[in-house]
Amino acid sequence: MDFNLVISTGRRLEGRCADELRYIGDLIGMRIAQTSFTGFDGLITGYVDGDPVEFTRKLKDLVTTGRYIPRFVLKVVPIMRTVSTKMEDIAKAAIELANRYLSTNETYKVEVRKRGVDLDRMEIIDSIASKISNKVKLENPDKVIQLEIFPSRTGISVIREDDIFSLMKVSVGSQQGGQ
Structure with a gap:
């Protein structure tokens, strides 16, 4: 899938x-x-x-x-990319995409949409944000790290809102x- x-x-x-x-x-x-x-x-x-x-x-x-x-x-x-719905796979792919698509001075936020999974939203966000040096901006960021989490597969993108x-x-x- x-x-x-x-x-x-x-x-x-x-x-x-x-x-x-x-x-x-x-x-x-x-x-x-x-x-x-x-x-x-x-x-x-x-x-x-x-x-x-x-x-x-x-x-x-x-x-x-x-x-x-x-x-x-x-x-x-x-x-942009799908991975298995495991915390470490999600974080790894999100960080790789962020490194590729976030410029040094761009702000970002992590947006989590999870369905049918028992992963902790803040734990997911922390596992990604702790590895990205760019500034977090919750309102009108330059880019969004978008996570669409389903039970077996997770979709990830680094895009503009x-x-x-x-x-x-x-x-x-x-x-x-x-x-």
């Missing part, structure tokens, strides 16, 4: 969401190779051929220009007449 997208939808709409995700992939020219049910209501994972961050940016552009407004895809989190697509936060194109 490797994935590079975590997608939120309405409860019991996972199948329609997966179909719409494939349609969006076709619209923006990035094929969705697979989707999987996570076992958690309103949450699926997907695998896009190509850069998942580019996918969320193109999706955002699709919506802001008013060319397509998703009905079932509510939020998409791009994932606006690299996450959220239908609620995107302003729909000017053709909509500001409504």
Whole structure:
């Protein structure tokens, strides 16, 4: 179950969401190779051929220009790497990604979304933050170390907050007449 997208939808709409995700992939020219049910209501994972961050940016552009407004895809989190859901694997991968994608003067925060696991949130954050010398900034950081934790696999990214697509936060194109 490797994935590079975590997608939120309405409860019991996972199948329609997966179909719409494939349609969006076709619209923006990035094929969705697979989707999987996570076992958690309103949450699926997907695998896009190509850069998942580019996918969320193109999706955002699709919506802001008013060319397509998703009905079932509510939020998409791009994932750079997946690892087994073990504290040491998560910390190691998160630190490696942070070293690669955090510039020396950039601020960051660690965002943890855990589902069906008994890992301690603060313990996870401490195991990562203690090894990163950059300043932590909880409001408007330059980058977010995003952890999407599931029982067997964990997705990790080091991204800007606006690299996450959220239908609620995107302003729909000017053709909509500001409504």
